[in-house]
Amino acid sequence: MNLQAHPDSLARALDEFRRQFGGEPRIFRAPGRVNLIGGHLDYNEGWVLPIAIDRSCYVLVRRRNDRVLRVHSAHFNETLEFCPGDSRPSSHHWSTYVRGVAWSLAREVPALPGANLLIESEVPLGSGLSSSAALEVAVGFALLSLAEAKIDPVVLALACQRAENEYVGMRCGIMDQFAACFGRRGCALLIDCRTLAVEPLPIDETRVRVVVANTMVKHALASSEYNIRRRECEEAAARARQSRPSLRTLRDVSWPEIESESRAWPENLRRRARHVTTEISRVKDAVRALRASDFASLGRLMSESHESLDADYQVTSPELNSMVAIARGLPGVLGARMTGGGFGGCTVNLVLAEHAESFASALAHAYEAETRHRPDVTICRASDGACEIEPWKNSRQSAGGSPAARSLS
Numbered sequence: 400m401n402l403q404a405h406p407d408s409l410a411r412a413l414d415e416f417r418r419q420f421g422g423e424p425r426i427f428r429a430p431g432r433v434n435l436i437g438g439h440l441d442y443n444e445g446w447v448l449p450i451a452i453d454r455s456c457y458v459l460v461r462r463r464n465d466r467v468l469r470v471h472s473a474h475f476n477e478t479l480e481f482c483p484g485d486s487r488p489s490s491h492h493w494s495t496y497v498r499g500v501a502w503s504l505a506r507e508v509p510a511l512p513g514a515n516l517l518i519e520s521e522v523p524l525g526s527g528l529s530s531s532a533a534l535e536v537a538v539g540f541a542l543l544s545l546a547e548a549k550i551d552p553v554v555l556a557l558a559c560q561r562a563e564n565e566y567v568g569m570r571c572g573i574m575d576q577f578a579a580c581f582g583r584r585g586c587a588l589l590i591d592c593r594t595l596a597v598e599p600l601p602i603d604e605t606r607v608r609v610v611v612a613n614t615m616v617k618h619a620l621a622s623s624e625y626n627i628r629r630r631e632c633e634e635a636a637a638r639a640r641q642s643r644p645s646l647r648t649l650r651d652v653s654w655p656e657i658e659s660e661s662r663a664w665p666e667n668l669r670r671r672a673r674h675v676t677t678e679i680s681r682v683k684d685a686v687r688a689l690r691a692s693d694f695a696s697l698g699r700l701m702s703e704s705h706e707s708l709d710a711d712y713q714v715t716s717p718e719l720n721s722m723v724a725i726a727r728g729l730p731g732v733l734g735a736r737m738t739g740g741g742f743g744g745c746t747v748n749l750v751l752a753e754h755a756e757s758f759a760s761a762l763a764h765a766y767e768a769e770t771r772h773r774p775d776v777t778i779c780r781a782s783d784g785a786c787e788i789e790p791w792k793n794s795r796q797s798a799g800g801s802p803a804a805r806s807l808s
């Protein structure tokens with residue numbers, strides 16, 4: 400089992416756990432993700448193509464003898480306590496995700512034990528790399544393991560999505576939680592968000608690398624606009640359904656089929672429908688390209704996806720557009736687009752492997768010169784999904800080796 404644990408984060412987290420709570424914890428991790436293509440398709444029951452990245456959220460956990468969950472966030476240097484049945488706090492806080500997962504899992508496993516938890520994350524918050532799903536899945540995996548409950552990764556991912564939809568109030572799709580659970584080293588994941596089938600598709604990382612660039616800007620309207628986009632898609636689907644009673648979502652029509660009737664729709668609904676239906680075609684083409692290791696075509700489709708997210712879905716930002724425009728002028732780049740919900744956060748770039756280092760530093764310099772924001776640019780590896788890390792076991796087995804891990808999927 401491969402493990403991309405960053406030893407520093409883990410060592411720091413272990414020290415902190417001992418200081419906060421005492422004793423030796425069990426350790427769970429879940430990765431963030433970038434989506435190569437398939438922007439805003441998951442809640443339209445389309446297909447998406449994310450990779451789990453080598454940046455993770457770690458949850459260190461030890462059972463208590465009561466039902467209390469006592470949680471310390473290393474990032475916020477804050478500790479709080481609650482029980483799964485407690486009422487929801489009125490304002491948004493990092494702990495809302497943890498409370499939401501406990502609330503959601505209590506439906507599956509009524510006798511969740513109490514626990515001390517410490518959270519340490521390498522996934523930058525609010526950057527479009529899905530720090531929240533990494534946190535949810537790592538917490539969920541930890542709590543189910545303590546309860547000695549059977550862990551079905553599909554059930555866990557859906558429970559985490561329910562926490563985010565119904566407890567946090569963000570109507571996200573299933574992509575992020577699935578990527579955190581099912582990530583596979585060296586592979587992108589083709590997820591059919593209707594059937595929930597997952598197929599790992601290898602990416603030859605000796606030929607191309609995935610470079611993630613954080614604009615370091617996130618606009619405040621991100622989550623409200625996200626829920627608005629989702630509602631607009633539902634409204635567009637309702638219009639298309641009038642002459643197609645069996646249509647469930649925009650996945651069930653193509654752009655040529657609705658192009659002429661949508662001229663009578665409000666302009667925003669027509670644009671949202673055009674993005675979703677054309678993006679579905681692009682994902683299908685991208686999958687064919689990836690299977691054939693035709694990276695030039697894959698990159699071109701990623702760039703087209705960005706244009707559609709900008710012009711039709713209207714979820715980009717000036718900083719995302721600058722980052723993408725700069726990337727497109729650099730040697731070795733095959734494609735560049737925003738990733739995640741949008742309105743800031745990260746771009747994902749497909750770059751020829753031999754150019755990856757020079758691309759990353761040229762992109763960082765040029766973006767900073769243009770915007771005065773110093774970006775975080777990282778060459779990522781496609782990584783495994785959530786796992787339990789068992790350092791004690793392994794340190795006995797091979798001194799100095801990477802810790803053993805027990806995977807979820």
Ligand code: GLA
Nearest residue numbers: 438439571572573574739740
């Ligand atoms: C956010 C959501 C996902 C997905 C993306 C857009 O990351 O959490 O479910 O909708 O936006 O593709």
